[in-house]
Amino acid sequence: MAQAAAVLQPESHNENMSIGLDGDYRKDMAESLTEILAGTYGMIIKNHVFHWNVVGPLFKPLHELTEEHYQALFEAADIIAERIRALGHLAPESLKAIADFAPDAKSVKHMTAESMVKDLIRDHEKCVGDMRKAAGKAGEASDLVTEDMLTARLTFHEKALWMLRATVAD
Numbered sequence: 001m002a003q004a005a006a007v008l009q010p011e012s013h014n015e016n017m018s019i020g021l022d023g024d025y026r027k028d029m030a031e032s033l034t035e036i037l038a039g040t041y042g043m044i045i046k047n048h049v050f051h052w053n054v055v056g057p058l059f060k061p062l063h064e065l066t067e068e069h070y071q072a073l074f075e076a077a078d079i080i081a082e083r084i085r086a087l088g089h090l091a092p093e094s095l096k097a098i099a100d101f102a103p104d105a106k107s108v109k110h111m112t113a114e115s116m117v118k119d120l121i122r123d124h125e126k127c128v129g130d131m132r133k134a135a136g137k138a139g140e141a142s143d144l145v146t147e148d149m150l151t152a153r154l155t156f157h158e159k160a161l162w163m164l165r166a167t168v169a170d
């Protein structure tokens with residue numbers, strides 16, 4: 001018997017998915033998580049660029065910290081994308097959507113190690129703000145799994161912020 005081909009489409013209607021989270025909520029949260037995923041990918045790339053190009057007395061600590069962070073962020077990207085799928089929506093799949101992950105074009109030629117750290121601090125703070133807002137929405141909707149995932153992500157970003165601040169403290 002011929003098997004029907006699987007069709008990739010979002011399961012946004014409640015009748016297709018009964019997990020106690022309504023379709024409007026799942027759609028809204030999938031959009032929030034897609035933005036969070038974009039921020040996470042942007043930081044993976046930026047941490048790599050700084051890992052390669054940092055110079056000066058902070059070279060070793062920043063070279064090592066950025067490596068630790070891009071590896072952790074890469075694992076996180078998979079977890080975030082898979083949560084979007086579990087909520088019934090598609091993980092970003094178009095080239096256009098993936099191109100949006102790239103950070104703003106910027107030259108690192110004249111960046112000092114301190115300015116790289118400050119740049120990373122700004123990105124982590126933006127992620128923390130977006131995640132806290134999404135975690136609040138997840139909590140209100142009793143979406144414990146998304147809330148738990150975002151709590152774990154917030155723990156990582158807040159620790160990263162502490163380490164980055166400590167690296168450039170006077």
Ligand SMILES: [Fe+2]
Nearest residue numbers: 051052063067
């Ligand atoms: Fe490396």
